[in-house]
Amino acid sequence: xxxxxxxxxxxxxxxxxxxxxxxxxxxxxxxxxxxxxxxxxxxxxxxxxxxxxxxxxxxxxxxxxxxxxxxxxxxxxxxxxxxxxxxxxxxxxxxxxxxxxxxxxxxxxxxx
Amino acid sequence: xxxxxxxxxxxxxxxxxxxxxxxxxxxxxxxxxxxxxxxxxxxxxxxxxxxxxxxxxxxxxxxxxxxxxxxxxxxxxxxxxxxxxxxxxxxxxxxxxxxxxxxxxxxxxxxxxxxxxxx
Numbered sequence: 001x002x003x004x005x006x007x008x009x010x011x012x013x014x015x016x017x018x019x020x021x022x023x024x025x026x027x028x029x030x031x032x033x034x035x036x037x038x039x040x041x042x043x044x045x046x047x048x049x050x051x052x053x054x055x056x057x058x059x060x061x062x063x064x065x066x067x068x069x070x071x072x073x074x075x076x077x078x079x080x081x082x083x084x085x086x087x088x089x090x091x092x093x094x095x096x097x098x099x100x101x102x103x104x105x106x107x108x109x110x111x112x
Numbered sequence: 113x114x115x116x117x118x119x120x121x122x123x124x125x126x127x128x129x130x131x132x133x134x135x136x137x138x139x140x141x142x143x144x145x146x147x148x149x150x151x152x153x154x155x156x157x158x159x160x161x162x163x164x165x166x167x168x169x170x171x172x173x174x175x176x177x178x179x180x181x182x183x184x185x186x187x188x189x190x191x192x193x194x195x196x197x198x199x200x201x202x203x204x205x206x207x208x209x210x211x212x213x214x215x216x217x218x219x220x221x222x223x224x225x226x227x228x229x230x231x
Contacts, residue, residue: 033219042118042205042222043156087155099146100220104155 002026004103006088011109012078020073020106022088030091033100034062034073037085046073046086075108083110114140116208118223125196126231132192133226135162135206141186142208146220147179150203162189162206196230203227 003025012018024032031050035043049055049064049071061074073086088103115138125131135145143164148156160181161169168181180192193200204227207220 040203040225040227042225043220044222045219048219099158099161101158102156107153 002090002092002101004088004090004101006086006103006106008104009107009109011111012075014078014080014110014112016078017074017076018078018108020075020086020088020108022071022073022103024069024071024088024090024103026069026090026101029066032062032064032071033089034060034071035087035089035102037087037105039084043087078110080110080112083108114138114208114210114221116142116206116221116223118206118226120226121224122227122229124229124231127197128195130192130194131196131228132190133204133206133228135189135191135208135223137187137208137221140208140210142189143186145183145189145206145208147181147189147191148205148207150205150225156205159191164189193228196228198230201228201230 006022031048033048034046036046037043047062049062052064054063059076064071085105085107087105089100092099092101117136117138119134123131145162147159149159150156158171159174162181162183164183164186170176178194183189203225205225206223209220
């Protein structure tokens with residue numbers, strides 16, 4: 001089966017760095033996604049990793065270790081607007097049809 | 113990126129009535145769309161896969177007779193919640209993928225979501 005785990009809640013201070021971890025178990029692997037979701041809104045795409053290593057995109061970076069079934073999202077120079085839920089997701093099995101399985105989401109609260 | 117539009121963004125209905133939610137891909141054709149449901153402070157749960165021109169594929173535990181899905185064209189999928197009850201109140205989100213043609217294999221593009229409140 002497939003299983004994705006991430007912490008439920010995190011709190012950080014404006015300007016700081018925060019790392020949100022995600023562990024997964026899948027029957028196949030076709031990449032790992034991170035989405036950001038503000039309350040009451042639809043998720044928006046942040047990053048996609050299919051190879052091991054760190055992918056940097058501005059203030060956000062995402063890391064993947066396929067051998068460990070582990071990923072993290074790194075947010076630097078936190079801003080108040082970064083308060084949101086961050087969802088880790090993988091494609092179902094090894095498909096590329098867009099059918100994603102989501103983790104429970106990590107609610108990040110950024111404080112002044 | 114691709115644009116997916118969902119309508120209505122919110123709806124309030126009485127118990128026992130039916131509600132239809134539309135999901136449109138605006139700048140691409142989507143042979144497959146996905147319907148998710150999200151309860152407060154929970155993650156997205158896949159309800160069903162909507163297939164253009166054929167029957168939808170429902171996830172385990174989702175009643176196909178209660179959540180009717182129609183995907184009559186390459187740009188439109190509809191979800192009808194029949195005989196709605198208060199426990200059906202939720203945030204319903206549709207999504208579509210460009211498949212291997214997108215910038216990332218399997219990347220999902222989401223509609224704005226529809227918040228259903230059943231009184």
